[in-house]
Amino acid sequence: MSIKKLDQAALDTWVNKLIANQSVYGVQAKGERFAFGPLSKAEDLRLDYDVTILPPKKYFQPQREDLLEFNAKGEYTSVTETEPFILFGVHPYDVVAIAQMDTIFSADNYDVHYMTRRHNATIVACDVQNASANVFAGCMNTATVTKGFDLLLTKIGEFYLAEAKTPKGEKLLTDLPGGLEPGNLDLARREQVWKDNTGLLRKHKLKCNPQELPGLLEKSYYAPVWEAKAKLCFSCGSCNLVCPTCYCFDVQDDVNWDLQSGKRTRAWDGCLLKDFAAVAGGHNFRSSRTDRYRHRFYRKAKYVAEKLNQIACVGCGRCISACVPKIANPVEVFNELL
Numbered sequence: 059m060s061i062k063k064l065d066q067a068a069l070d071t072w073v074n075k076l077i078a079n080q081s082v083y084g085v086q087a088k089g090e091r092f093a094f095g096p097l098s099k100a101e102d103l104r105l106d107y108d109v110t111i112l113p114p115k116k117y118f119q120p121q122r123e124d125l126l127e128f129n130a131k132g133e134y135t136s137v138t139e140t141e142p143f144i145l146f147g148v149h150p151y152d153v154v155a156i157a158q159m160d161t162i163f164s165a166d167n168y169d170v171h172y173m174t175r176r177h178n179a180t181i182v183a184c185d186v187q188n189a190s191a192n193v194f195a196g197c198m199n200t201a202t203v204t205k206g207f208d209l210l211l212t213k214i215g216e217f218y219l220a221e222a223k224t225p226k227g228e229k230l231l232t233d234l235p236g237g238l239e240p241g242n243l244d245l246a247r248r249e250q251v252w253k254d255n256t257g258l259l260r261k262h263k264l265k266c267n268p269q270e271l272p273g274l275l276e277k278s279y280y281a282p283v284w285e286a287k288a289k290l291c292f293s294c295g296s297c298n299l300v301c302p303t304c305y306c307f308d309v310q311d312d313v314n315w316d317l318q319s320g321k322r323t324r325a326w327d328g329c330l331l332k333d334f335a336a337v338a339g340g341h342n343f344r345s346s347r348t349d350r351y352r353h354r355f356y357r358k359a360k361y362v363a364e365k366l367n368q369i370a371c372v373g374c375g376r377c378i379s380a381c382v383p384k385i386a387n388p389v390e391v392f393n394e395l396l
């Protein structure tokens with residue numbers, strides 16, 4: 059696959075050309091923070107961002123979405139979004155999270171809504187230029203990536219290297235005006251960025267290998283840390299909502315005023331919320347805060363981890379920043395269990 063070297067002016071021209079042809083979502087400043095949103099001009103794109111408020115999973119599993127429309131005759135039509143789009147500037151840890159979500163939504167029960175959006179997306183990944191305050195991707199082997207994207211951008215000094223990984227990425231590169239051939243020195247500088255990022259993206263230091271976490275949790279179900287931390291938990295669900303690997307949702311049917319038609323929707327849900335495990339008859343399988351708090355960590359580093367053979371935490375640090383009582387830090391909890 060091709061690799062090109064480009065300066066900021068060439069990058070801007072390229073991005074504006076892409077925007078003219080199809081929907082492009084990229085990272086932009088939102089006050090002092092950053093968020094993915096529709097991009098209308100290259101100058102708004104901030105590839106130097108530290109972390110986005112919400113992960114880019116919202117483009118594959120929106121906060122709320124229509125699944126199908128139905129009528130009283132029992133007929134229904136599935137609702138799927140088919141517009142192609144480019145997701146520009148996805149950090150490596152979010153690329154890994156998207157790859158995990160792809161497995162979840164395609165393996166056992168193929169989710170046509172998620173997977174249609176996913177197939178319509180072109181992912182332009184971007185190596186991290188500025189580490190966020192709470193990132194620990196370096197500890198989770200997600201500071202850099204070699205797959206899961208169509209094209210990867212890496213900043214080396216005043217230039218970027220753009221490497222296509224798939225035919226979709228290759229096609230994007232054909233639209234790139236004035237790209238240069240990189241030399242060996244450029245490639246060596248990119249290697250150095252990858253090496254540096256693995257060390258720099260460790261604002262919290264996990265004291266064990268992530269692969270040891272399922273075994274650690276196996277023997278920690280009754281550890282005092284769960285109750286001690288859960289005492290401070292508001293059950294607000296923010297740690298779930300900002301997480302790139304949380305995918306739980308709630309499904310609801312709404313009947314229209316005519317009582318003849320309606321639609322089925324789904325919306326993000328979170329296991330820290332009190333009603334998450336409530337069932338008909340009023341029973342709640344995790345009615346205590348301790349049960350809900352503990353479940354989140356078991357899901358990340360044991361249940362899903364054993365299913366996918368990879369830890370369902372990519373070390374983005376969003377949950378740490380979002381938690382007001384400061385109890386959601388996975389590294390802090392796992393280190394305390396060691």
Ligand code: SF4
Pocket residue numbers: 297300301302303304358370371372373374375376377378388
């Ligand atoms: S658990 Fe926290 S640090 Fe890990 S992926 Fe989710 S939000 Fe990021």
Ligand code: SF4
Pocket residue numbers: 290291292293294295296297298330380381382383384385386
């Ligand atoms: S751990 Fe923190 S963010 Fe998560 S539900 Fe409790 S208070 Fe909210």
